[in-house]
Amino acid sequence: MFDSILIANRGEIACRVIRTAKRLGLRTIAVHSEADASARHVRLADEAVAIGPAAARESYLVADRIIEAAKRTGAKAIHPGYGFLSENAEFAEACAREGIIFVGPPPAAIRAMGSKAAAKALMEKADVPLTPGYHGDEQDPGFLKTQADAIGYPVLIKASAGGGGKGMRLVEKGEDFTDALASCRREAASAFGDEHVLVEKYITRPRHIEIQVFGDAHGNYVHLFERDCSVQRRHQKVVEEAPAPGMTPERRHRMGEAAVAAARAVGYVGAGTVEFIANQDGSFYFMEMNTRLQVEHPVTEMITGQDLVEWQLRVAAGEKLPLSQAELAIQGHAIEARIYAEDADRGFLPSIGRLAHVDAPGEGPHVRIDTGVEEGDEITPHYDPMVAKLIVWDEDRDAALARMRRALADYRVAGVTTNIPFLARLIACPAFAEADLDTGLIEREGAVLFPPAAAPPRDALLAAAIADLLAERSPDDGADPWDIRDDWRLNMTARRVLTYRAGEASFDIAVASLPAGWVLSLDGIETSMLATPLSRGRLSLSLDGRRISAGVVPIGAQRHVFLGGAIHVLERHDPLAIEFGAGTEGGRLTAPMPGKIVALLVKPGSRIEKGQPLLILEAMKMEHTIKAPNGGTVTGFNFAVGDQVAEGDALVAVETEDA
Ligand code: ADP
Numbered sequence: 001m002f003d004s005i006l007i008a009n010r011g012e013i014a015c016r017v018i019r020t021a022k023r024l025g026l027r028t029i030a031v032h033s034e035a036d037a038s039a040r041h042v043r044l045a046d047e048a049v050a051i052g053p054a055a056a057r058e059s060y061l062v063a064d065r066i067i068e069a070a071k072r073t074g075a076k077a078i079h080p081g082y083g084f085l086s087e088n089a090e091f092a093e094a095c096a097r098e099g100i101i102f103v104g105p106p107p108a109a110i111r112a113m114g115s116k117a118a119a120k121a122l123m124e125k126a127d128v129p130l131t132p133g134y135h136g137d138e139q140d141p142g143f144l145k146t147q148a149d150a151i152g153y154p155v156l157i158k159a160s161a162g163g164g165g166k167g168m169r170l171v172e173k174g175e176d177f178t179d180a181l182a183s184c185r186r187e188a189a190s191a192f193g194d195e196h197v198l199v200e201k202y203i204t205r206p207r208h209i210e211i212q213v214f215g216d217a218h219g220n221y222v223h224l225f226e227r228d229c230s231v232q233r234r235h236q237k238v239v240e241e242a243p244a245p246g247m248t249p250e251r252r253h254r255m256g257e258a259a260v261a262a263a264r265a266v267g268y269v270g271a272g273t274v275e276f277i278a279n280q281d282g283s284f285y286f287m288e289m290n291t292r293l294q295v296e297h298p299v300t301e302m303i304t305g306q307d308l309v310e311w312q313l314r315v316a317a318g319e320k321l322p323l324s325q326a327e328l329a330i331q332g333h334a335i336e337a338r339i340y341a342e343d344a345d346r347g348f349l350p351s352i353g354r355l356a357h358v359d360a361p362g363e364g365p366h367v368r369i370d371t372g373v374e375e376g377d378e379i380t381p382h383y384d385p386m387v388a389k390l391i392v393w394d395e396d397r398d399a400a401l402a403r404m405r406r407a408l409a410d411y412r413v414a415g416v417t418t419n420i421p422f423l424a425r426l427i428a429c430p431a432f433a434e435a436d437l438d439t440g441l442i443e444r445e446g447a448v449l450f451p452p453a454a455a456p457p458r459d460a461l462l463a464a465a466i467a468d469l470l471a472e473r474s475p476d477d478g479a480d481p482w483d484i485r486d487d488w489r490l491n492m493t494a495r496r497v498l499t500y501r502a503g504e505a506s507f508d509i510a511v512a513s514l515p516a517g518w519v520l521s522l523d524g525i526e527t528s529m530l531a532t533p534l535s536r537g538r539l540s541l542s543l544d545g546r547r548i549s550a551g552v553v554p555i556g557a558q559r560h561v562f563l564g565g566a567i568h569v570l571e572r573h574d575p576l577a578i579e580f581g582a583g584t585e586g587g588r589l590t591a592p593m594p595g596k597i598v599a600l601l602v603k604p605g606s607r608i609e610k611g612q613p614l615l616i617l618e619a620m621k622m623e624h625t626i627k628a629p630n631g632g633t634v635t636g637f638n639f640a641v642g643d644q645v646a647e648g649d650a651l652v653a654v655e656t657e658d659a
Pocket residue numbers: 056082083084163164165236237290293294295296384
């Protein structure tokens with residue numbers, strides 16, 4: 001085995017490769033862009049080399065800089081991860097020229113599978129079943145239309161060089177073909193620099209089932225069973241699992257053989273994935289081969305007990321495959337959910353900002369978390385907004401599902417919007433729970449998966465109020481009740497009102513403090529409450545004797561309430577406090593959280609009064625009005641409308657009157 005490795009990637013996959021490399025005693029070298037100088041993968045690696053600006057095309061995609069970094073640090077091998085340069089044959093060749101081991105297949109195998117059309121032609125020769133279609137060189141629109149007519153609609157037009165779910169057009173009827181072809185070509189040319197397309201039969205209600213294959217340099221091949229990646233949105237995977245529900249040993253054997261035949265046909269070495277599209281009746285067709293480690297490889301690791309990165313490194317070092325086909329077996333069931341910083345209820349809009357609070361479920365034999373970020377880290381607009389992959393394992397699918405439900409409910413992130421609540425609804429929806437899977441599941445279950453925004457539940461409002469009351473009641477210096485700054489009075493109950501807002505709605509909660517606990521009144525209904533604060537904002541509550549657990553994380557005036565796998569963002573309205581969000585430091589107003597300036601409401605030079613709205617900041621999908629804490633004169637704004645600001649940035653300079 002070589003003694004050192006450079007990881008030409010970032011985020012969770014870089015961290016994941018570093019973990020195995022270190023376990024095997026290798027010296028690990030990270031590369032990073034300017035935006036990633038203190039990223040988790042850099043913190044984990046033994047050494048790190050800066051390779052350029054934030055934009056991937058000026059850093060992670062620059063082969064020369066990465067090879068230069070490997071030479072400078074004496075790295076004997078390069079692991080490309082997925083994405084970036086992982087399927088770039090020229091990069092693999094450049095490594096070879098410099099005498100550096102590329103942890104991946106031979107360049108010829110990458111090339112052979114790089115074009116979906118050429119790969120289909122090759123697979124045809126290897127007797128691997130193909131989706132009916134045309135994948136030849138002739139690209140004349142009239143000719144392709146004739147082919148589509150012969151295949152029968154609906155058909156799918158695919159960019160040969162496509163990937164990541166891009167460059168595909170579904171065509172339902174003949175008259176739409178020509179326009180769809182033109183638009184597919186335009187997208188292919190701009191995204192992949194190659195407008196070659198293929199046309200194939202569009203399979204209705206299909207499943208995406210893929211086989212993990214491995215080859216070594218001695219001509220040995222095995223497959224490590226299948227993964228079901230049918231749960232997709234816009235042709236991108238959301239949840240993956242292994243084994244595939246309903247798979248029979250006989251069909252697994254046939255698909256495994258077909259995948260190994262595909263690998264053998266291109267002289268494959270290392271880890272690869274052969275993707276099939278499967279009909280509900282179990283018939284399956286070759287779709288493409290990904291010549292790298294796959295995002296969802298952990299589910300395979302969980303059911304086989306193997307470390308696929310270790311296999312990759314051993315194979316790259318010239319060793320034989322660690323196990324033979326007969327020595328591999330499936331144990332239990334694993335499910336992976338991709339946690340992204342995105343707002344599922346707003347068309348999966350990416351969310352950027354600082355991960356102000358991350359409280360992940362504990363890891364162990366049943367729960368694994370692969371992540372490239374920690375609390376305090378930033379989700380930037382430069383890269384994939386992935387936060388983590390959450391992987392669970394148990395003896396069977398139902399038990400694994402229960403694990404996933406619990407783990408998602410325990411995964412608490414505030415500061416950026418995540419798809420965790422969406423994933424929780426997805427895992428719980430009957431179609432997924434009953435394994436009624438196909439690639440249209442998310443669209444079909446829209447009513448359940450994207451419920452209309454509802455008022456925050458009563459328990460969430462009460463939990464927020466209790467958290468605020470506890471925050472006032474728990475002084476850092478020992479607990480002598482006479483010293484506590486709250487409204488507790490001997491032999492009497494004091495009443496006050498806490499106000500919370502959610503969107504346009506406002507909720508008043510009247511509080512009566514008792515020696516033990518509180519009585520809260522909301523909408524004319526009283527609830528007597530007891531609360532035990534646990535760590536990290538977690539609360540154990542008793543509401544009229546009913547026990548619930550909740551989490552409340554304050555960020556500025558916001559209260560992020562985690563309850564039963566859902567998150568409710570409330571805004572505390574405190575008439576006595578300084579106007580919301582505006583931290584004032586020496587007459588400057590600072591941003592309470594990262595966001596975008598959407599409006600400046602006064603002109604520089606104008607006189608302002610205390611409480612006057614100065615500007616509007618859009619942060620975490622909500623608009624926040626920053627108001628003047630005092631009267632004075634605005635001497636200048638530091639940002640313009642449309643600018644992105646970071647937490648703590650000085651927004652506006654004010655000359656206060658009483659200063
Ligand atoms: P998989 O089947 O493994 O999900 P995809 O083709 O969807 O494969 O791509 C794998 C992952 O690689 C994507 O989820 C994406 O995060 C990442 N990726 C692909 N291309 C790039 C790129 N150019 N820059 C950054 N990340 C990329």
